[in-house]
Amino acid sequence: MRIVVIGATGHVGGFLVPRLVRQGHQVVAVSRGTSRPYHADAAWEKVERVVLDREAGDAAGTFAPAIAELGADVVIDMVCFTPESASQLVEALRGRVELLVHCGTIWVHGPSVEVPVTEDAERTPFGDYGTGKAAIEELLQHEARRPGGLRSVILHPGHITGPGWEMINPQGNLDLGVWEALATGGEVLLPNLGLETVHHVHADDVAQAFERAVSHQAQAVGQSFHVVSERAITLRGFATAIARHYGQEPNLRFVSFDELRGAISAESAEASFQHASRSHSMSIEKARTLLGYAPRFTTVEAVLDGLAWLRAEGRVTLPC
CATH class of the missing domain: 3.40.50.720 (NAD(P)-binding Rossmann-like Domain)
Structure with a gap:
C-alpha cells in the first residue's frame, strides 16, 4: 500500500x-x-x-x-x-x-x-x-x-520512551537530575508513599x-x-529498579505534594502532579487480542534504552 x-x-x-x-x-x-x-x-x-x-x-x-x-x-x-x-x-x-x-x-x-x-x-x-x-x-x-x-x-x-526522548522519571517529571541521583545514591523525593503509577x-x-x-x-x-508496556509501575518500584541497575540502593524520602512543590521547580512539580494524579495502569488485552500486539520492552527496559541514549548524547552523567 x-x-x-x-x-x-x-x-x-x-x-x-x-x-x-x-x-x-x-x-x-x-x-x-x-x-x-x-x-x-x-x-x-x-x-x-x-x-x-x-x-x-x-x-x-x-x-x-x-x-x-x-x-x-x-x-x-x-x-x-x-x-x-x-x-x-x-x-x-x-x-x-x-x-x-x-x-x-x-x-x-x-x-x-x-x-x-x-x-x-x-x-x-x-x-x-x-x-x-x-x-x-x-x-x-x-x-x-x-x-x-x-x-x-x-x-x-x-x-x-526510548532513544531521542526525555522520558518521565520516577518523580513523575522530566528532571534529568533524578536519574543521576538514583544512579549515584543521591536522595530523591517521591510524593506520598510512592505508590502512584506510571505506564x-x-x-x-x-x-x-x-x-x-x-x-x-x-x-x-x-x-x-x-x-503500553505489559504492566505499569509504581514510582517507588520504578526508582528502586533504576537505582539497583546502577548498583545502588534507592535513597528515597517520601513527602506530601505540598512539600514536593516547595523542593523542586514549578515546572517539575506540575508535571509530577499531572502524572501522579492520573496514576494510569492500562490494559493491553484488547490490542493483544485483536491486533496481536506484543510489546518487546518492559517499562524499565524501555527507560534504560532511553537512558543509554541520553548518556551517549552527554545529556546525563551516569555510570557505565
Missing part, C-alpha cells in the same frame, strides 16, 4: 517508517522540516519526503487537501492535537483513502479507578491535552460509524502497534487501543 505518515521524523515515526518499508509498503514521510529521524535506518533511503507545516496549513485550510493529494491508501497521523485539525483532515480524506490511523493518548482517561483500565472504562479526562484527544476520538469514531464515513483506528500510547512504552512498541493496525484493518476499524 501507499502509506502517508504525518509527523514521520518524530520519536515513533523513526521506528515506524522503517517497519512499513520492510513490510513492502510505499511510504511518504510528511514533516514540517527536513530534520533527520531520531532513529537512523537505511530504510529511509526508500522513503519519499514531503515538507508541510501543519499549523500554518491548518490556519490557511491547505494542509488537509495537500495530504489528500498525496494519493495514499492509508494515512497515519502522529501529530493531530485539536478536533478542528482532525475535522479538516476527515473532510479532505473521506472517500479518498482506505484508512486513517490516529495517535491518541492514555490521557483520554482521567484518574484511574479500577485497574488495569480498559478502553471502554468510564472516562473523566482533564487538561487541554487529554480532553482534546478525547474529542478527536469521539469525532473519528462517529465518522467511522456513518455510512460512507472515513474508516479510522485510534491508538493510545502511554509515556513514550511507559518504548517508541518501537508504539510503532509495532501502528504497523499492526494497518495490517489488521478488519479487526481494528472503529476501535481504540491502549499501547
